[in-house]
Amino acid sequence: MVSLPKVRQRCTNLWGLKVNKLAILGASGHGKVIAEIAELNGYTEIVFYDDKYPSLTKVAHWPVVGGSKELFDNNDKTTPVAIAIGDNDIRSTLYSKLTASGHSLPILSHPDATVSKYAELGHGTVVMARAVINPFADLGENCIINTSAIIEHDCLIASGVHVGPGAKLAGGVAVGANSWVGIGASIKQLVKIGSNCVVGAGAVVVSDVADNTVVIGNPAKPMQSK
DSSP: OOOOOOOOOSSBOTTOOBOOEEEEEOOSHHHHHHHHHHHHTTOOEEEEEOTTTTTOOEETTEEEEEOHHHHHHOOOOSSOEEEOOOOHHHHHHHHHHHHHTTOOOOOEEOTTSEEOTTOBOOTTOEEOTTOEEOTTOEEOTTOEEOTTOEEOTTOEEOTTOEEOTTOEEOTTOEEOTTOEEOTTOEEOTTOEEOTTOEEOTTOEEOSOBOTTEEEETTTTEEEEEO
């Protein structure tokens, strides 16, 4: 994976140039949400790429113009790309391929989200409506911070993490790469979640979670290894 500097950016490509067009990989319901966030960030031309093309030519009112092959074969690297795929492993693989081939992946933050000026966000991260990211939280590349999620002060979120709708991470929580925090889950302050973990919906995590572990319940207990 090509590691890019963490920034707060909107409507710019890798070279900092103002752009109005965005390509979205993945014509899904998640893609629709990203497309609206992009419009609210000032993008005026949005196109989708999805492997259901050419049988799929539209998602809502936005056009689907090709599949993933067409996107990767496209020599135009001035148009930034957003990945609209919830699966962390697939999204991370695509992110690595896109950055390695010179594509730019912007940060997209809904105007109704609250993101501290002291927080750091990696390229390709998407922040949904009413999410809160508080001071000195440090988020990696290619994360999804879903609707109404709370990332408290000093949290350390590695690349490829998906924090589900309404999940709450208290101060100083660390989450390892490609982990998934389910809808409505809560994580106690200073707890460490390993890499490639799943925190089940509504779970209450009060102690550290080892890599490759699925935890559920209140208090959360290991269910199985991934």
